[in-house]
Amino acid sequence: GENVEQHPSTLSVQEGDSAVIKCTYSDSASNYFPWYKQELGKGPQLIIDIRSNVGEKKDQRIAVTLNKTAKHFSLHITETQPEDSAVYFCAATLNYQLIWGAGTKLIIKP
Amino acid sequence: GAVVSQHPSRVICKSGTSVKIECRSLDFQATTMFWYRQFPKKSLMLMATSNEGSKATYEQGVEKDKFLINHASLTLSTLTVTSAHPEDSSFYICSAIQGAHGEAFFGQGTRLTVV
Numbered sequence: 001g002e003n004v005e006q007h008p009s010t011l012s013v014q015e016g017d018s019a020v021i022k023c024t025y026s027d028s029a030s031n032y033f034p035w036y037k038q039e040l041g042k043g044p045q046l047i048i049d050i051r052s053n054v055g056e057k058k059d060q061r062i063a064v065t066l067n068k069t070a071k072h073f074s075l076h077i078t079e080t081q082p083e084d085s086a087v088y089f090c091a092a093t094l095n096y097q098l099i100w101g102a103g104t105k106l107i108i109k110p
Numbered sequence: 111g112a113v114v115s116q117h118p119s120r121v122i123c124k125s126g127t128s129v130k131i132e133c134r135s136l137d138f139q140a141t142t143m144f145w146y147r148q149f150p151k152k153s154l155m156l157m158a159t160s161n162e163g164s165k166a167t168y169e170q171g172v173e174k175d176k177f178l179i180n181h182a183s184l185t186l187s188t189l190t191v192t193s194a195h196p197e198d199s200s201f202y203i204c205s206a207i208q209g210a211h212g213e214a215f216f217g218q219g220t221r222l223t224v225v
Contacts, residue, residue, distance in 0.1 A: 032212060043203045043216035044154070046111060089153060096142065096212045098205075100153045 002027040004092050006101025014109050019080055021104045023090035024072040032093035033073045035064060037086045038103075044089060048075070080108050112138050112208040116217025123194055123224055131189045131220045133204030139184035140206035144214070145177070148201040160187040194224040 003026040013019045025033075031052040036044035050057045050064045050073065057064050061080075066073040077084055085108045090101040113136040123129050133143055141162045146154040158179050159167040166179035176198075178190040187206075191198055203219045 034214065036216075041201075041219070041221065043114075043116065043205075043219040046213065046215060049213065093212060093214075096207055097156070097159075098144075098154075098214055102153050103151075105151075 002030055002092055002094050002099040004090060004099050004101045006090050006104060008104060009102065010105045010107070012107040012109060013080055015080055015082060017080055019075075019077045019084070019106055021075045021088055021090070021106070022072060023074070023092075023101050024070075025092040025099070026071065027092070027094055028068070028071065030092040030094045030099075033064070033066060034091050034093070034098070035075045036089045036091065038089060039086045047088075077106075080106075082108050082110065084108050112136075112206070112213070112215045114204065114206050114215045114217045116204050116220055118220060119218055120221045121223070123222070125195055125224055126193055128190055128192045129194055129222060131191075131202055131204070131222075133187045133189070133206070133217050135185045135206045135208070135215075138206075138208045140187075140208065141184060142207050143181060143187040144205045144207075145179060145187075145189050146203045146205070148203060148219075154203060157189075162187075191222065194222070196224045198222065199224045 006023045034049035037047045038044045063076040087103045091098040115134045117132045143160040145157045157172045160181040162181045181187040204217045205214045
Protein backbone atom coordinates (compact mmCIF):
# COMPACT_ATOMS: atom_id res chain seq x y z
CA GLY A 1 0.00 0.00 0.00
CA GLU A 2 0.86 3.66 -0.06
CA ASN A 3 3.36 5.06 2.43
CA VAL A 4 4.06 8.75 2.95
CA GLU A 5 7.13 10.09 4.71
CA GLN A 6 7.36 13.70 5.81
CA HIS A 7 10.41 15.72 6.89
CA PRO A 8 11.38 17.49 9.01
CA SER A 9 9.28 16.70 12.07
CA THR A 10 10.02 20.16 13.47
CA LEU A 11 11.07 23.27 11.59
CA SER A 12 11.99 26.55 13.18
CA VAL A 13 12.48 29.61 10.96
CA GLN A 14 12.90 33.31 11.50
CA GLU A 15 9.89 35.44 10.73
CA GLY A 16 10.13 36.60 7.14
CA ASP A 17 12.25 33.67 6.01
CA SER A 18 11.02 30.78 3.88
CA ALA A 19 10.02 27.33 5.08
CA VAL A 20 10.12 24.11 3.08
CA ILE A 21 8.53 20.82 4.08
CA LYS A 22 9.12 17.69 2.04
CA CYS A 23 7.16 14.50 1.54
CA THR A 24 7.78 11.32 -0.38
CA TYR A 25 5.28 8.70 -1.39
CA SER A 26 5.62 5.12 -2.52
CA ASP A 27 2.68 4.34 -4.79
CA SER A 28 3.03 5.84 -8.26
CA ALA A 29 -0.73 5.47 -8.73
CA SER A 30 -1.42 8.21 -6.17
CA ASN A 31 -2.74 11.20 -8.04
CA TYR A 32 -3.74 13.90 -5.60
CA PHE A 33 -1.55 15.53 -2.97
CA PRO A 34 -3.11 17.94 -0.48
CA TRP A 35 -1.43 19.87 2.29
CA TYR A 36 -3.20 20.61 5.55
CA LYS A 37 -2.51 23.07 8.32
CA GLN A 38 -3.64 22.10 11.81
CA GLU A 39 -3.71 24.56 14.67
CA LEU A 40 -3.83 23.36 18.23
CA GLY A 41 -7.17 21.84 19.13
CA LYS A 42 -8.65 22.24 15.67
CA GLY A 43 -9.26 20.04 12.68
CA PRO A 44 -6.93 20.15 9.67
CA GLN A 45 -7.53 22.88 7.14
CA LEU A 46 -6.77 22.36 3.47
CA ILE A 47 -4.30 25.04 2.39
CA ILE A 48 -3.17 23.91 -1.03
CA ASP A 49 -3.24 20.82 -3.19
CA ILE A 50 -1.73 19.53 -6.39
CA ARG A 51 -2.71 16.85 -8.86
CA SER A 52 -0.41 14.46 -10.61
CA ASN A 53 -0.74 16.20 -13.97
CA VAL A 54 0.77 19.44 -12.61
CA GLY A 55 4.31 20.17 -11.47
CA GLU A 56 3.80 23.31 -9.45
CA LYS A 57 1.00 25.35 -7.96
CA LYS A 58 1.14 28.65 -6.15
CA ASP A 59 -1.32 30.57 -3.99
CA GLN A 60 0.08 33.85 -2.65
CA ARG A 61 2.83 32.91 -0.15
CA ILE A 62 2.25 29.20 -0.45
CA ALA A 63 3.45 26.91 -3.22
CA VAL A 64 3.59 23.19 -3.76
CA THR A 65 5.86 21.32 -6.17
CA LEU A 66 5.50 17.76 -7.35
CA ASN A 67 8.13 15.49 -8.88
CA LYS A 68 6.29 12.42 -10.10
CA THR A 69 9.43 10.65 -11.25
CA ALA A 70 11.06 10.94 -7.86
CA LYS A 71 7.73 10.59 -6.06
CA HIS A 72 8.17 13.55 -3.83
CA PHE A 73 6.32 16.80 -3.26
CA SER A 74 7.11 19.86 -1.21
CA LEU A 75 5.37 22.74 0.49
CA HIS A 76 7.00 26.15 0.29
CA ILE A 77 5.96 29.05 2.48
CA THR A 78 7.61 32.39 1.76
CA GLU A 79 7.76 35.51 3.95
CA THR A 80 6.66 33.51 6.97
CA GLN A 81 4.49 35.19 9.56
CA PRO A 82 3.66 34.30 13.19
CA GLU A 83 0.25 32.99 12.15
CA ASP A 84 1.97 30.37 10.00
CA SER A 85 2.98 28.56 13.20
CA ALA A 86 1.09 25.25 13.20
CA VAL A 87 1.47 21.59 12.34
CA TYR A 88 1.45 20.86 8.64
CA PHE A 89 0.48 17.50 7.17
CA CYS A 90 1.01 16.24 3.67
CA ALA A 91 -1.06 13.44 2.22
CA ALA A 92 -1.21 11.29 -0.86
CA THR A 93 -4.56 10.17 -2.16
CA LEU A 94 -5.43 6.93 -3.81
CA ASN A 95 -9.07 6.17 -4.50
CA TYR A 96 -10.19 9.03 -2.27
CA GLN A 97 -8.38 7.66 0.78
CA LEU A 98 -5.80 9.97 2.33
CA ILE A 99 -2.50 8.50 3.42
CA TRP A 100 -0.94 10.95 5.86
CA GLY A 101 2.55 12.08 6.55
CA ALA A 102 3.59 12.25 10.19
CA GLY A 103 3.36 16.04 10.32
CA THR A 104 5.77 18.95 10.66
CA LYS A 105 5.59 21.40 13.51
CA LEU A 106 6.47 24.80 12.07
CA ILE A 107 7.69 27.39 14.53
CA ILE A 108 8.07 30.99 13.44
CA LYS A 109 10.56 32.88 15.58
CA PRO A 110 9.94 36.61 16.00
CA GLY B 111 -13.89 25.81 0.51
CA ALA B 112 -16.59 23.50 1.69
CA VAL B 113 -17.70 23.54 5.32
CA VAL B 114 -17.85 20.52 7.58
CA SER B 115 -19.30 21.07 11.02
CA GLN B 116 -18.52 18.72 13.88
CA HIS B 117 -20.28 18.79 17.21
CA PRO B 118 -19.56 18.88 20.07
CA SER B 119 -16.08 20.39 20.12
CA ARG B 120 -15.46 19.15 23.64
CA VAL B 121 -17.16 16.53 25.78
CA ILE B 122 -16.43 15.04 29.16
CA CYS B 123 -18.24 11.88 30.10
CA LYS B 124 -18.19 9.30 32.82
CA SER B 125 -16.67 5.91 32.26
CA GLY B 126 -19.26 3.45 31.01
CA THR B 127 -21.49 5.98 29.28
CA SER B 128 -21.88 6.57 25.55
CA VAL B 129 -21.07 9.68 23.60
CA LYS B 130 -22.34 10.69 20.17
CA ILE B 131 -20.36 12.95 17.85
CA GLU B 132 -22.00 14.51 14.82
CA CYS B 133 -20.41 15.46 11.53
CA ARG B 134 -22.34 17.54 9.03
CA SER B 135 -21.50 18.76 5.57
CA LEU B 136 -23.13 22.17 5.51
CA ASP B 137 -23.04 23.22 1.90
CA PHE B 138 -22.59 20.01 -0.03
CA GLN B 139 -23.67 16.41 -0.02
CA ALA B 140 -21.21 13.77 1.04
CA THR B 141 -21.80 10.13 0.21
CA THR B 142 -18.57 9.30 1.99
CA MET B 143 -17.25 10.60 5.28
CA PHE B 144 -14.24 9.52 7.26
CA TRP B 145 -13.63 9.31 10.98
CA TYR B 146 -10.17 9.78 12.41
CA ARG B 147 -8.61 9.60 15.80
CA GLN B 148 -5.60 11.70 16.65
CA PHE B 149 -3.29 11.18 19.60
CA PRO B 150 -1.21 14.08 20.94
CA LYS B 151 1.55 15.17 18.57
CA LYS B 152 0.64 12.41 16.14
CA SER B 153 -0.82 12.22 12.69
CA LEU B 154 -4.42 11.31 12.00
CA MET B 155 -5.34 7.66 12.25
CA LEU B 156 -8.20 6.54 10.04
CA MET B 157 -10.80 4.66 12.04
CA ALA B 158 -13.52 4.05 9.52
CA THR B 159 -15.10 5.08 6.27
CA SER B 160 -18.74 6.04 6.55
CA ASN B 161 -20.93 5.41 3.52
CA GLU B 162 -24.40 6.89 3.23
CA GLY B 163 -27.05 4.22 3.32
CA SER B 164 -24.72 1.33 4.04
CA LYS B 165 -22.49 -0.07 6.72
CA ALA B 166 -19.27 1.66 7.60
CA THR B 167 -15.96 0.13 6.70
CA TYR B 168 -13.66 -0.13 9.70
CA GLU B 169 -9.89 -0.16 9.69
CA GLN B 170 -8.07 -3.09 11.16
CA GLY B 171 -7.97 -2.96 14.94
CA VAL B 172 -10.96 -0.65 15.32
CA GLU B 173 -13.82 -2.24 17.24
CA LYS B 174 -17.09 -1.96 15.35
CA ASP B 175 -19.20 -2.46 18.43
CA LYS B 176 -17.22 0.14 20.31
CA PHE B 177 -17.33 2.85 17.70
CA LEU B 178 -20.76 2.87 16.09
CA ILE B 179 -21.05 4.83 12.87
CA ASN B 180 -24.31 5.88 11.27
CA HIS B 181 -24.46 7.74 7.97
CA ALA B 182 -28.20 8.17 7.61
CA SER B 183 -28.23 11.09 5.19
CA LEU B 184 -26.02 12.74 2.62
CA THR B 185 -25.10 15.48 5.06
CA LEU B 186 -24.79 13.73 8.41
CA SER B 187 -22.61 11.01 9.86
CA THR B 188 -22.44 10.18 13.55
CA LEU B 189 -19.84 8.38 15.62
CA THR B 190 -20.99 6.92 18.93
CA VAL B 191 -18.36 5.83 21.40
CA THR B 192 -20.13 3.18 23.45
CA SER B 193 -19.28 2.24 27.03
CA ALA B 194 -16.49 4.77 27.01
CA HIS B 195 -13.35 4.19 29.05
CA PRO B 196 -10.47 6.53 29.87
CA GLU B 197 -8.38 4.99 27.09
CA ASP B 198 -10.97 6.25 24.61
CA SER B 199 -10.04 9.80 25.52
CA SER B 200 -8.71 11.38 22.36
CA PHE B 201 -9.28 13.92 19.62
CA TYR B 202 -11.77 12.65 17.05
CA ILE B 203 -12.04 14.32 13.64
CA CYS B 204 -14.38 13.73 10.73
CA SER B 205 -13.94 14.62 7.09
CA ALA B 206 -16.12 14.66 4.03
CA ILE B 207 -15.21 14.38 0.41
CA GLN B 208 -16.47 17.02 -1.96
CA GLY B 209 -16.39 17.03 -5.70
CA ALA B 210 -15.25 14.64 -8.36
CA HIS B 211 -11.58 15.19 -7.54
CA GLY B 212 -11.90 14.15 -3.94
CA GLU B 213 -10.99 17.19 -1.90
CA ALA B 214 -11.34 16.36 1.78
CA PHE B 215 -12.62 18.92 4.24
CA PHE B 216 -12.43 18.43 7.95
CA GLY B 217 -14.58 19.19 10.92
CA GLN B 218 -13.25 21.13 13.86
CA GLY B 219 -12.62 17.99 15.87
CA THR B 220 -14.04 16.73 19.15
CA ARG B 221 -11.94 16.46 22.28
CA LEU B 222 -13.33 13.52 24.26
CA THR B 223 -12.31 13.08 27.86
CA VAL B 224 -13.56 10.04 29.75
CA VAL B 225 -13.28 10.29 33.51
